[in-house]
Amino acid sequence: MRFMIIIKATPSSEDGTPPDEKLLTEMGKFNEELVAAGIMLAGEGLQASSKGARVRFSGDKRTVVDGPFSETKELIAGFWIWQCKSKEEAIEWVKRCPNPFNEESEIEIRQVFELEDFGPELPAEVRESEERLRAELASRQK
Template sequence: MRFMIIVRATADTEAGVMPEEPLLAAMTAYHEELARAGVLLDANGLKPSSRGWRVRYRAGKGTVIDGPFAETKELIAGYTLIQVRSREEAMEWARRFPSPMADADGEIEVRELFELDDLGPSEAVDRFRKLETTSR
């Protein structure tokens, strides 16, 4: 089972303020622990939304909308992707996640990723399976 731990953006992350050394050290130690346990798949911070864009679809047509985006509570500042044996194991790792805002209030969100088996049999799913085996 794969889970994404999502770190919500704040005004500071959107302003490009880098985390201070104590938070970087705590995050590094946590991710080292994930790696030693063999559950870490990927982790990274995201640059502010001012460096990104969205594609909005209306009537099947996509329009590019440049950042920044106003609602920081809807934005992501970073993520950690883990692979574990159960939802309970994912919860235990999430509980241990260092507070991403140091001493301020903050929130992380944890979501399970779909696996191809969740989608049921189809030709498109079989094509995705081939992509997985050739991209590794």
């Protein structure tokens, strides 16, 4: 099972305060543990929302809204993609994570859909197209 581990933003991550050397070292060690255990597939920190934008959809209309965005608790400061045997395993790994900001913070765990999760309702041509795309992406990463 793949999981997206979502590191929620805090006021300091949104104001652009960089993590200190101690936290960077701790997170680097944690990432090394994840890789050594075969858990981590990807992971990145994200710039503050002031450097981002949102595109709102309403029917055929598209509206671009530039950051910053006011609801810090709803923003994302970073993410990992992990391969775990269960949600419980992902939870145990998150509990071992250093506090991402040395302040009150939150990490969310969400399971990623796999093709088989869509069952027989997924048309064969869509399934084949997705499998081709995933194989192409995998070959680019080698």
